[in-house]
């Protein structure tokens with residue numbers, strides 16, 4: 001009987017390790033296509049300047065997630081600006097700029113980022129985006145409900161989630177049998 005309990009304890013410990021690894025995988029960095037796949041990064045987005053802030057409010061961005069700006073090189077660009085220059089659409093004063101589309105920008109710190117197109121007039125017509133980035137831990141970064149613009153690795157997260165419930169169910173069944 002003692003031996004059986006030991007064996008069960010080992011199995012439960014193994015399951016707990018698998019569950020822990022699965023949970024860690026759920027917090028790995030994701031790619032977000034700015035504005036969604038069909039609109040992308042463009043001047044005159046539908047609804048004007050509120051379009052990209054609405055898009056941003058549909059997501060929770062964590063440190064090391066990547067924004068993918070989809071645009072045609074030579075027609076648009078993307079730059080990181082200061083708050084002041086973002087608000088005033090002074091897109092000629094950039095911190096960092098990306099001229100080749102699609103541009104991948106990793107959100108490498110927590111806090112707020114300000115982006116705009118650097119082509120004349122595009123910022124004022126609504127091609128600007130500000131995002132708040134949170135430290136990537138589960139207590140501070142609850143995921144929002146999935147929206148139409150699904151992040152690229154969501155199928156992986158879904159698989160992890162079902163794996164998680166699968167192993168949790170097994171763990172509870174074994175504990176119940178004890």
Ligand SMILES: *[C@@H]1O[C@H](CO)[C@@H](O)[C@H](O)[C@H]1NC(C)=O
Pocket residue numbers: 035036051052054055056058146147148149
């Ligand atoms: C944000 O999410 C809402 C509700 O899911 C959706 O109707 C809307 O189109 C989304 N907005 C953008 C810009 O993706």
Ligand SMILES: *[C@@H]1O[C@H](CO)[C@@H](O)[C@H](O)[C@H]1NC(C)=O
Pocket residue numbers: 063064135136
């Ligand atoms: C982000 O990535 C860097 C480099 O890969 C790593 O050192 C850092 O720990 C990561 N930060 C988070 C919060 O995942």
Ligand SMILES: *[C@@H]1O[C@H](CO)[C@@H](O)[C@H](O)[C@H]1NC(C)=O
Pocket residue numbers: 090092093
């Ligand atoms: C950017 O443009 C503004 C006016 O639109 C001008 O005052 C400022 O000097 C320019 N800055 C640079 C670095 O060219």
Ligand SMILES: *[C@@H]1O[C@H](CO)[C@@H](O)[C@H](O)[C@H]1NC(C)=O
Pocket residue numbers: 135136137139140
């Ligand atoms: C997780 O979030 C808490 C509360 O927001 C914060 O105090 C803590 O430093 C975060 N941990 C990491 C590893 O980012």
Ligand SMILES: [Cu+2]
Pocket residue numbers: 042043075076077117118119122127
């Ligand atoms: Cu542009």
